[in-house]
Amino acid sequence: MAEGLKVDFAELDRMTNGLTDLNAYALPLVPKVGAISADGDLLASAILSPGTAVAAESAVLTASVQLGVTVASTEALVVITASIVKVYQTADQALSASLAAVEAVVDADSFGQFLIRVVVITADTVDAAKKITAVLSEALNTGVGGTFGEAWQRILSGEDVGDVMLQIPLLFQKHAVNGLQDGLNRIPGAGYQGLLDTIIRDGTWLGLFDDRALALTTDEPNIPDREVDGQLVPDSVGDRGDRSYRASLAALGLEDLPKDKDGRILPEDLASLFAGSSQIDSVGGQDVSDIRIIRTEYAKDKYSYIVQIPSTLRWWPTTASIGNDFTSDVLALQQERQTALSTAAWNALDRAMHDDGAASDSPVMLSGFSLGGITAGSMAANPGSHNVQQVVTAGAPIGRFDIPGTTGVTALEADGDPVARLDGQDNSRGTVAGPPARLESESGPGADLLGPGDIHNADRYARMAQGSSQNSSTQFDTYFRGDKKVTDFYGVRK
Structure with missing residues (x-):
C-alpha cells in the first residue's frame, strides 16, 4: 500500500x-x-x-x-x-x-x-x-x-x-x-x-475504537510507583489528589479550597468545580477513570448531584484500559451516541442516588473539562429518566448536541483553544468566551506565549471562571450551597 x-x-x-x-x-x-x-x-x-x-x-x-x-x-x-x-x-x-x-x-x-x-x-x-x-x-x-x-x-x-x-x-x-x-x-x-x-x-x-464497558468500584485502586529524581517512590490516590490540589491553589492564587477529609475538592463555585476536574484527572491518570459524584443536601432530606467526568488521559488510538481515552473522544463526538464512559457515569450516579435514598427526580448537574464536557453534553442530550437541570463544561465542543431548552448550559471557551471548536459549530447558548486567563503561578513575559496545550488546561479554565460573572451565580445554589458528600468511582474497561 x-x-x-x-x-x-x-x-x-x-x-x-x-x-x-x-x-x-x-x-x-x-x-x-x-x-x-x-x-x-x-x-x-x-x-x-x-x-x-x-x-x-x-x-x-x-x-x-x-x-x-x-x-x-x-x-x-x-x-x-x-x-x-x-x-x-x-x-x-x-x-x-x-x-x-x-x-x-x-x-x-x-x-x-x-x-x-x-x-x-x-x-x-x-x-x-x-x-x-x-x-x-x-x-x-x-x-x-x-x-x-x-x-x-x-x-x-x-x-x-x-x-x-x-x-x-x-x-x-x-x-x-x-x-x-x-x-x-x-x-x-x-x-x-x-x-x-x-x-x-x-x-x-483496523481494530480501533473497541469501546468496552467499564467496571466500577469505590475501593481505592492500587497506583503504580512514580519516579522522583530517578528513583521510584510509592504513590497513591491521596498523594495524587494532594499534588493537584496544591497546583490548583497556586494557579488560582488561593490559600485553600474547601475539601473533605480525604482531600477531595468540594465545589462552591465554577472555579472550584474546574479545580475538581483537574483533580480527578490527576487522581485517575492512565490507571483508572475517576468519575466523581458530589451530593449536596440543599434542603432537609433534599439532594442534588454533580457528576464530574474526566478528560482524555490516554492518547494512543488503540483502546485503553481506562474509559477516558482516544476511543471515547472519537465516539463521544457522534450525536445521539452513548459511550462506555457516559454509561459508567450514569451507573455511578444511579448507585450514589440509591445509596442515599434520594428521590429519582433529584436535580443533576453534568460537568467536565474537554472530553468530560463532550460526554456531559452528550448525556444531557439523552438524559433518559434523569432530571438533568445543568450542564457546565470547559474547553468542550458541544454545539452539535441537542440539549433540551429546559436544561441550563454554561460553556467556557477560551480564545485560541482548538478543542472547543472541533465540532465546527458554535454553541447555541450559554457560552462564556474570552481570552485565556493568566494563572497566578505564572510570571514574566513568557506567560503571554500560550500554546494549545497551555490554553486547554483545566486549571486555566478554573482561573477563567474565577473572573467570570457566572462564577457564583445563584442558578448553581442548589449544587454549591449545602452539606456535601463526595464519592469517587474508579473504572477500568472489562
Whole structure:
C-alpha cells in the first residue's frame, strides 16, 4: 500500500522533523516569542486525523513586518504531516499483516472480498486526508490574515506597537482556531458527520475504537510507583489528589479550597468545580477513570448531584484500559451516541442516588473539562429518566448536541483553544468566551506565549471562571450551597 502513495512515510517524517528543526533554529532569534506546543487534547481531533492521535511538536510560521521579525508557531503543519505518517503506517501495517494471513487462504472469493475492503478503506482514508488538508489550509489562511489584520487595527487604534507584536502568537492562534471551525463546518460531501462516520468505520475495521464497558468500584485502586529524581517512590490516590490540589491553589492564587477529609475538592463555585476536574484527572491518570459524584443536601432530606467526568488521559488510538481515552473522544463526538464512559457515569450516579435514598427526580448537574464536557453534553442530550437541570463544561465542543431548552448550559471557551471548536459549530447558548486567563503561578513575559496545550488546561479554565460573572451565580445554589458528600468511582474497561 505504501508504494502507491505519492509521498512516502520517510519523506513525510523528514518534513515533520524539518519543520520542528526550523522552529528550534528560529525561536532563539526572537527571545520573546516562544513555541506553541501541542499536547494530547489538541488531537481530540479525531475528526481531523483519521485513526490516530499523534503527539505533535511545533511548526513555524514566520512573518516579516516593518518593525522586525516575529515568529508565531503553529503545530498545524506538523500535525498533518505527522498524523498522515502515523495513520498510513498503522493502516499499512494492519493491511500487510492481514494480507499475509489471507494469502494462505485458498478460497478465491474470500480473497476477493478482502481486496474489495482494502480498496474501499484506502479510498476512504485518502478522501478523508484531502478533506483534512482543506480544513487545515482554511485554519492557516484565516490565522495569517486575521492575525496581521487585527494587529494592524490595534496599532492604528493607538495600542503600543511593542505590546501588539508580543501578542502576535496568541492572535494567530485565535484566528487559526476560528478558521479551523469554519473549515470543519464546510467539509464537502456528507460534511462533518460523514467524515466522522468514515473515520469510525475505517478505524473499527483496523481494530480501533473497541469501546468496552467499564467496571466500577469505590475501593481505592492500587497506583503504580512514580519516579522522583530517578528513583521510584510509592504513590497513591491521596498523594495524587494532594499534588493537584496544591497546583490548583497556586494557579488560582488561593490559600485553600474547601475539601473533605480525604482531600477531595468540594465545589462552591465554577472555579472550584474546574479545580475538581483537574483533580480527578490527576487522581485517575492512565490507571483508572475517576468519575466523581458530589451530593449536596440543599434542603432537609433534599439532594442534588454533580457528576464530574474526566478528560482524555490516554492518547494512543488503540483502546485503553481506562474509559477516558482516544476511543471515547472519537465516539463521544457522534450525536445521539452513548459511550462506555457516559454509561459508567450514569451507573455511578444511579448507585450514589440509591445509596442515599434520594428521590429519582433529584436535580443533576453534568460537568467536565474537554472530553468530560463532550460526554456531559452528550448525556444531557439523552438524559433518559434523569432530571438533568445543568450542564457546565470547559474547553468542550458541544454545539452539535441537542440539549433540551429546559436544561441550563454554561460553556467556557477560551480564545485560541482548538478543542472547543472541533465540532465546527458554535454553541447555541450559554457560552462564556474570552481570552485565556493568566494563572497566578505564572510570571514574566513568557506567560503571554500560550500554546494549545497551555490554553486547554483545566486549571486555566478554573482561573477563567474565577473572573467570570457566572462564577457564583445563584442558578448553581442548589449544587454549591449545602452539606456535601463526595464519592469517587474508579473504572477500568472489562
